[in-house]
Amino acid sequence: MAAMFEILAKAFVYGLEVYAGLGFVFALVFVWAGVQSLDSEAQGSGVGFRLLILPGVAAFWPMLLYRWKKHVTEPLVEHNPHRQLSQQ
């Protein structure tokens, strides 16, 4: 039981480290070359903004990589009951 738990713990930690490592590499590329094509409000933004979003990009890199590959140019518009009803 203890051995099984150790394997699971190692798998979790090493998986997390690989995910974060890949995310960090992606984030370095994305904040300089990708963010402005995904969100028009990021065009012309400074170094401080790019550094601030870097940890989040490293955490959510699969979502951003998917949108970047799909050439999404503006964020999704949220939906709430009023917005949904107004479109009907």
Place this chain on the structure above:
Amino acid sequence: MSVQYAAISWNRQKKVYDITFLCLLVLYLGTFVGVGAWRNPRETAETLLIRALGTAAFLLLNVVLCIGPLARLDSRFLPLLYNRRHLGVTTFLLGVAHGGFALFQFHALGNVNPLVSLLISNPRYGSVADFPFQALGFFALIILFLMAATSHDFWLRNLSAPVWKRLHMMVYIAYGLLVMHITLGALQSEPSPILSGSLMLAVATVVSLHLAATFREKRIDCAKRKALDDGFVEICAIDRIPEKCATIVSLAGERVAVFRYDGKVSAISNVCQHQNGPLGEGRVIDGCVTCPWHGYQYRPESGAAPPPFKEKIPTFRVKVVGQAVLVHPLPNAPGTYVEPAALEPGKEHT
């Protein structure tokens, strides 16, 4: 509101807020370490620092969690809400410093990966008395990291407000984990009545404030309103709405803010496009409805932010019959202009 992201949008109020807060934080940390060293001379500086940072992070998290319901219960607390995200990010930074020092002191000096060591060095997960409480703090810290990393408006826009809000609601899971982290850890090694009493008081305060705010909002959401033949719903008498302010009602599955301003009445969705802030708790400033949370603005008659800003929210048809304010519950597309109802007693205006 912005058309181009900035790292941090500081203004004078935010600077005063942050400087005051940082001074209080440094004072707390210094006092904690100083008093701790005086009362327990055998404690190492690292241990005192770990405890000071941990208690500061938990105390700050309690403050952050209380600000939301306090602001909903009493608008005088709204200025605290204005810059709450800086408190949240600081909570994470204090937490990560606490966790980092603890990880280094207790798990980094062996030949096992420190994080693996944290999870497996004490495998008694079935025991209450010896529960490996450090793992609870680690998972709470992961949640706090996700929240701090996504605190910039870029994330609000790119995750969308509802997803962003759901992600940030995970703070309650982190809070529960931290309460258990303290209960099972610090309280077991140091069963002090002051510590346990303080913890219970903090949890009771957070829970009771949230319950009070929820009950208050339930009253708005559960109020039954009957539609007239033309579909309009009577909201209230016009004198119930203060000038430049709104009354909030629940229509079409969401709250609607009905504003009275400059002899006119307009109705817009109560949900700010920025962080879903309660627009109806804001005021009309310079001809625009101003969100009480972060100052996002919308024209009351069109629900559109003034140029060059692009935010738009749904609008509603409104009329005043005699003294009664009536709103049609079918929302118009975001940004649709609706002629405001003019306030002329005894005459119907649509």
